[in-house]
Amino acid sequence: xxxxxxxxxxxxxxxxxxxxxxxxxxxxxxxxxxxxxxxxxxxxxxxxxxxxxxxxxxxxxxxxxxxxxxxxxx
Numbered sequence: 001x002x003x004x005x006x007x008x009x010x011x012x013x014x015x016x017x018x019x020x021x022x023x024x025x026x027x028x029x030x031x032x033x034x035x036x037x038x039x040x041x042x043x044x045x046x047x048x049x050x051x052x053x054x055x056x057x058x059x060x061x062x063x064x065x066x067x068x069x070x071x072x073x074x
Contacts, residue, residue: 008066009037009054018052018069025053032056035067 001024009018023036034053052071060068 004035004062004067007062009035009052010066010068011071012060012068013070013072018054022051035059 001021005021008020010016011018019038021035022038025033025036027033034055037052037054039050039052054067054069054071055073058069058071058073060070062068
């Protein structure tokens with residue numbers, strides 16, 4: 001978890017930096033449902049909430065410094 005928290009989350013659709021991981025949604029069985037990302041300051045101004053949920057289907061790749069996601073995937 002701490003390794004993931006240091007990475008920036010970037011949407012590949014528009015190149016927007018979404019923020020950093022602040023929590024993980026986990027099932028009763030211990031499987032990860034989604035990553036909860038606190039919106040970057042710029043995103044807070046244009047979005048209604050301060051958090052974005054990223055499912056594993058939306059993750060394109062996990063690099064050394066960044067996690068690329070595709071938010072067009074539901």
